[in-house]
Amino acid sequence: MTIQIPENDFGQIRVFAIDGPLSKPVLDKTPDGLRQLLGTDALDPTFIDIVKVDDLGPMQLSDYIAQGYDIPTADHDLAAVNGIEGFAILILSSAAGGQAVTLRPANGVRHITTYVPDARLTPVQPLTAKSAEGIIADPPAKPAKSDARIGGMIAMYALIAMFLLVGLMIWVAG
Incomplete structure (x- = not known):
């Protein structure tokens, strides 16, 4: 028996006993x-995850897959997956690295199932808030400068001018 992992396979988990x-x-x-x-x-x-089923304790293998890999288990697979004794091999799609790979399991290795993620898309709901209506206006212009800011700017320019004038006087005197 051969099992084909297709190119660019995504999100699936193949379970072997x-x-x-x-x-x-x-x-x-x-x-x-x-x-x-x-x-x-x-x-x-x-x-690739090799699981010794006895090490799971009271947890079922299907619960391990559902909780560990965040993939819900299908009802028709529960009995087969939970019936695995000994070891289970979980092969994630990522193991193939995006390449097509053909598996030829040895004698005693049985493919039990393949978990496929649920890819349902939710329909888009229209926005009903009043803020979702209309056109977004341009951002407001810069706020006007306050009187305190203008006064501070004039004082700074006056101090710079006085500094330059004193520097010039010292240079001429020297």
Whole structure:
């Protein structure tokens, strides 16, 4: 059996069940371990999750996927996913890196389901507030300068002129 991950696949999680124990290279997600398990080493191990179902304790595998990956579980998949014993492999779309990848799972590796994110778009609601009506006017012009500001500017120019005049007098006297 082969499973194709298409080019530019996004947001999906492929769930596999494994019969029997796993070797150390598989648990470490080395290229040789991935090739041995999935028939390819073209996947990024960062986006592959190997879950020992017993380590989840009272949590179901479907709950782990729903809470850990924020993907709601479909009702028709619950029994199959929660029925996995031993190890489960979760392969995220990101593991393929946007490239098309063909998986050839080894004997004892079964594809259970593929979770697809719900991509519903909500319709646009018209804005009903009064502020949403009309045309936005140009920003208001700069406010007029206050009398205090104008007086401060005149005093500053007078001080600069006096400084220059005193400097000139010292230079001529020297």
